[in-house]
Amino acid sequence: MEKKKPKLFIMIIYVLLTISILYFTFIPIVNVIINGLFFESLAQDYLRIFGKILEGLRNSFIISIPVTIIATTFGIIASITLWRVKFFGRRFIRLLVLFPLINPPFVGSVAFIMLFGKRGLITHKLLNLSISPFGAHGVIIMQSLGLSTLAYLIISSSVKKINLNYENASRNLGASELKTFFSVTLPTMKPEITVAAMLVFLGSMSDFETPLIIGGQFRPLASELYVQITGRFDMNMATIMGVFLFIPCFAAFIIQKYFSRKNVYYMQWHEGENIEYRKMTNTARILLVGSTSLFAFFVAIKYGFIVIGAFTENWGHNYSFTLRHIQSIVGTNLTPFYNSLKLAFGVSILSSFLGVLLAYILKFRKVPFGEKVDFIASLPAAVPGILLGIAYLVTFKYPLFGIGHWIFPGIEQRPFILLGTGIIVYIICIYRYFYVGLKSGYAFIENMDPNLESASNNLGAGDDRTFIQVIFPILRPAFGMAFVRNFTSTMTTLGAIIFLLLPTNRVAVQQVFQVLRSSTIGAGAAMGLLLSFISLASLLTFQLFLNHKKIHQWLKEAIK
Amino acid sequence: MRITIDNLIHKYIDFVSLNNINLEVREGELIALLGPSGCGKTTLLKAIAGLTDVYSGKILLGDTEITNLAPQQRKIALVFQNYALFPHMTVAENIEYGLKVKKVKKDAREIKVNEVLEIVKLEGYGERKIHELSGGQQQRVALARALVIEPQVLLFDEPLSNLDEKLRVTMREEIRRIQKKLGITSVYVTHDQEEAMAIADRIAVMKDGVILQVSPSAEAYSHPENEFVARFMGIVNILPYELIKVEEKVLKLRVFNEEVSVESDNGFLDYKDAIDIDETKFTDQYSLMIRPENIEFTGDAGLYGTIRWVEYLGSIIKYVISIKSHEFIIVDVNRGGEILKEGDYIGIKFNWKKAKFLTRLQ
Numbered sequence: 001m002e003k004k005k006p007k008l009f010i011m012i013i014y015v016l017l018t019i020s021i022l023y024f025t026f027i028p029i030v031n032v033i034i035n036g037l038f039f040e041s042l043a044q045d046y047l048r049i050f051g052k053i054l055e056g057l058r059n060s061f062i063i064s065i066p067v068t069i070i071a072t073t074f075g076i077i078a079s080i081t082l083w084r085v086k087f088f089g090r091r092f093i094r095l096l097v098l099f100p101l102i103n104p105p106f107v108g109s110v111a112f113i114m115l116f117g118k119r120g121l122i123t124h125k126l127l128n129l130s131i132s133p134f135g136a137h138g139v140i141i142m143q144s145l146g147l148s149t150l151a152y153l154i155i156s157s158s159v160k161k162i163n164l165n166y167e168n169a170s171r172n173l174g175a176s177e178l179k180t181f182f183s184v185t186l187p188t189m190k191p192e193i194t195v196a197a198m199l200v201f202l203g204s205m206s207d208f209e210t211p212l213i214i215g216g217q218f219r220p221l222a223s224e225l226y227v228q229i230t231g232r233f234d235m236n237m238a239t240i241m242g243v244f245l246f247i248p249c250f251a252a253f254i255i256q257k258y259f260s261r262k263n264v265y266y267m268q269w270h271e272g273e274n275i276e277y278r279k280m281t282n283t284a285r286i287l288l289v290g291s292t293s294l295f296a297f298f299v300a301i302k303y304g305f306i307v308i309g310a311f312t313e314n315w316g317h318n319y320s321f322t323l324r325h326i327q328s329i330v331g332t333n334l335t336p337f338y339n340s341l342k343l344a345f346g347v348s349i350l351s352s353f354l355g356v357l358l359a360y361i362l363k364f365r366k367v368p369f370g371e372k373v374d375f376i377a378s379l380p381a382a383v384p385g386i387l388l389g390i391a392y393l394v395t396f397k398y399p400l401f402g403i404g405h406w407i408f409p410g411i412e413q414r415p416f417i418l419l420g421t422g423i424i425v426y427i428i429c430i431y432r433y434f435y436v437g438l439k440s441g442y443a444f445i446e447n448m449d450p451n452l453e454s455a456s457n458n459l460g461a462g463d464d465r466t467f468i469q470v471i472f473p474i475l476r477p478a479f480g481m482a483f484v485r486n487f488t489s490t491m492t493t494l495g496a497i498i499f500l501l502l503p504t505n506r507v508a509v510q511q512v513f514q515v516l517r518s519s520t521i522g523a524g525a526a527m528g529l530l531l532s533f534i535s536l537a538s539l540l541t542f543q544l545f546l547n548h549k550k551i552h553q554w555l556k557e558a559i560k
Numbered sequence: 561m562r563i564t565i566d567n568l569i570h571k572y573i574d575f576v577s578l579n580n581i582n583l584e585v586r587e588g589e590l591i592a593l594l595g596p597s598g599c600g601k602t603t604l605l606k607a608i609a610g611l612t613d614v615y616s617g618k619i620l621l622g623d624t625e626i627t628n629l630a631p632q633q634r635k636i637a638l639v640f641q642n643y644a645l646f647p648h649m650t651v652a653e654n655i656e657y658g659l660k661v662k663k664v665k666k667d668a669r670e671i672k673v674n675e676v677l678e679i680v681k682l683e684g685y686g687e688r689k690i691h692e693l694s695g696g697q698q699q700r701v702a703l704a705r706a707l708v709i710e711p712q713v714l715l716f717d718e719p720l721s722n723l724d725e726k727l728r729v730t731m732r733e734e735i736r737r738i739q740k741k742l743g744i745t746s747v748y749v750t751h752d753q754e755e756a757m758a759i760a761d762r763i764a765v766m767k768d769g770v771i772l773q774v775s776p777s778a779e780a781y782s783h784p785e786n787e788f789v790a791r792f793m794g795i796v797n798i799l800p801y802e803l804i805k806v807e808e809k810v811l812k813l814r815v816f817n818e819e820v821s822v823e824s825d826n827g828f829l830d831y832k833d834a835i836d837i838d839e840t841k842f843t844d845q846y847s848l849m850i851r852p853e854n855i856e857f858t859g860d861a862g863l864y865g866t867i868r869w870v871e872y873l874g875s876i877i878k879y880v881i882s883i884k885s886h887e888f889i890i891v892d893v894n895r896g897g898e899i900l901k902e903g904d905y906i907g908i909k910f911n912w913k914k915a916k917f918l919t920r921l922q
Contacts, residue, residue, distance in 0.1 A: 165642065166644050168611050172637060173658035173661060174632050175657070176632060184646055188647065190648070278613065279630070
């Protein structure tokens with residue numbers, strides 16, 4: 001596609017976006033790395049903590065490698081099964097496996113504690129054990145369950161656009177179904193599979209909450225980092241740890257980027273084609289449907305027990321039904337839930353819109369440093385949330401929006417300090433999820449006729465009109481997709497914002513986390529449930545809003 | 561190897577996409593399935609390749625029934641419309657894929673790959689990536705990939721539709737040359753009648769899941785059985801007529817106030833059957849067709865027409881003429897003489913020997 005020269009107005013928007021991305025993404029990240037690597041008491045600090053870092057890293061890998069393998073494999077199996085195999089209850093399972101998205105990943109730990117905890121249903125009641133089962137394996141199980149959904153979501157997009165002709169060509173050349181799958185189907189899904197694997201790996205590496213709840217003494221680096229700040233108030237050590245946590249994450253990010261550049265397949269979109277397998281051996285069908293159903297079953301169990309936990313008096317001791325937990329949340333303080341909603345709405349609207357807008361500018365206009373801006377805007381994908389939080393902490397505690405101490409080292413008044421304001425929480429979330437809108441925009445632009453804009457210009461419409469009447473309506477689904485993802489992410493995120501929140505703008509996830517850490521099952525489950533419910537209700541409202549015309553039409557016809 | 565298709569029916573849920581297809585493709589022959597989009601030609605091809613389930617009927621390869629055989633077990637290679645070259649493999653890897661499946665040793669594979677690359681004139685392209693090739697080159701790779709497994713039957717699904725006009729002509733000559741040289745029984749799907757006539761021994765014209773006519777390429781043009789085939793194979797003029805008299809070998813008609821006789825051996829119609837039909841029924845059932853090259857301009861004639869439109873096409877000139885508000889087309893070979901203009905009033909002579917009766921299609 002030939003890119004046009006940008007008009008002044010577009011150029012100004014681009015420059016502003018670029019500056020803000022540099023400012024809120026690049027500077028904090030570079031700053032925290034510099035802080036971590038070149039500390040004044042460097043040698044001493046490193047010696048003190050090197051062992052701990054290595055142990056933490058080792059623990060991180062012990063969890064993240066199996067989780068990546070399990071979740072990605074499940075993602076592949078579920079994508080194939082739910083979109084290419086016909087079986088009873090498929091639609092229901094498709095819906096069920098998406099549930100983990102509306103929940104902070106660690107909330108599932110409630111179910112784990114209820115089943116396997118010290119007074120858990122299985123360990124204590126059935127097996128009569130009173131040992132603590134907390135450790136790495138629980139974390140692996142819970143993370144795999146949570147992140148499989150993410151893997152499924154990404155990989156299923158590649159399944160849906162699969163080109164059946166490749167498979168047919170392979171069959172036509174004599175290859176068996178198995179050979180066809182491994183040498184044609186799977187390789188053409190590779191780009192999405194690697195993205196999924198990377199995001200799962202990053203998700204596992206940066207999850208500090210789950211290990212703190214059910215990991216017992218087992219602490220990966222992200223959790224250790226959290227403890228350093230909240231327990232020991234040792235910022236230096238946390239920063240150094242953050243840098244070491246960043247290294248493998250960044251490596252995964254770069255490897256994936258390099259890989260995806262090498263594997264650009266010029267695939268055509270084949271929507272509407274029936275992609276179900278025509279013939280399938282019973283063994284294959286049983287294996288696929290069986291394992292997917294098992295996965296769905298675990299998800300159902302997880303949610304089932306969250307619900308049960310929310311309505312049980314005192315798990316492990318008194319199993320009677322109660323509304324006490326729900327009442328106590330609703331009756332006392334709903335502000336954190338309100339704050340969460342406000343944050344999620346604000347962030348997802350702004351961040352999705354800006355992301356899609358940048359995607360449009362980068363793909364349609366000849367602008368300088370396009371690739372670099374894209375890279376920096378995507379960088380937060382590689383940075384564990386908790387590290388980005390620390391980065392903001394060490395950067396924006398200084399005046400003049402953080403750069404004051406470089407320009408005016410002696411300045412004593414404290415104008416424009418972002419830290420400690422409510423707005424910094426919004427900013428970090430917007431820039432952290434900027435890449436979601438960006439990628440979503442790219443995906444839609446790639447499927448767009450490159451001549452649409454020229455056609456509109458040719459018919460006499462100016463650039464502004466073209467954008468509003470042609471480009472934006474086409475990119476609206478991209479915005480919608482990014483909005484949903486960003487909304488659920490912001491509702492459930494904790495790492496990035498936990499150190500930036502004030503007592504006045506506490507969010508719900510924070511409450512849930514604190515309650516769960518103190519192992520108060522009933523209250524934790526009730527809060528988790530409420531949070532999921534609010535997320536779900538908001539998303540439904542959003543869908544109603546987006547599709548109101550369709551729904552109106554449907555209602556009209558239903559009444560007739 | 562001969563292919564026999566026997567009463568084949570194919571359905572997409574409730575939609576009958578192939579309705580009772582009977583067709584025999586003779587050993588070494590290239591048959592073209594010709595028809596508009598949605599007529600079922602690609603579905604028929606897929607059924608032969610085993611890539612879609614048939615509802616009923618039989619497909620035989622030689623004397624062996626293959627109707628329900630998995631696609632892997634048929635020795636039938638298909639050249640796909642968009643080539644379906646594996647994007648993650650090189651040219652050589654694409655071509656040797658079928659050989660690897662057959663567990664052919666590496667040395668033997670290499671020799672064969674080079675052989676077919678030579679046949680399709682792509683020597684030295686083995687290590688290229690697919691997206692580095694032009695459309696024509698990709699087409700050749702697709703052909704090579706199909707040829708290398710030495711199939712008993714070759715199927716082509718509109719293989720040239722993505723190429724430009726010039727390349728299409730070259731490639732179809734090449735496909736024909738290779739097919740003849742190797743003597744492979746082939747079925748070739750296309751919607752382009754010129755391509756079909758150029759490449760095929762016989763043409764099967766399809767419409768709405770039915771084969772309307774199977775005949776040698778030239779015959780499909782000169783002896784169409786119905787209006788649809790006639791129109792699909794080229795320009796036709798359907799003339800209004802009155803039936804005067806039916807005789808054993810001759811039909812007497814009135815066209816534009818002129819009395820004409822059309823002989824029975826000019827069409828499919830057996831006049832013996834027609835003798836019993838009354839006149840209105842006959843005109844309802846059969847239309848009178850004449851191709852544009854069978855009408856000429858003449859100085860003295862009983863019929864005169866006005867030129868409404870002129871298309872200068874280089875070697876030929878196409879005229880649209882009207883006689884009594886009825887328009888038809890004349891094609892004149894351009895011999896460098898005078899070109900008529902719109903509005904010219906000119907004498908016209910029909911070559912009634914070449915006129916045909918066609919079954920009207922509702």
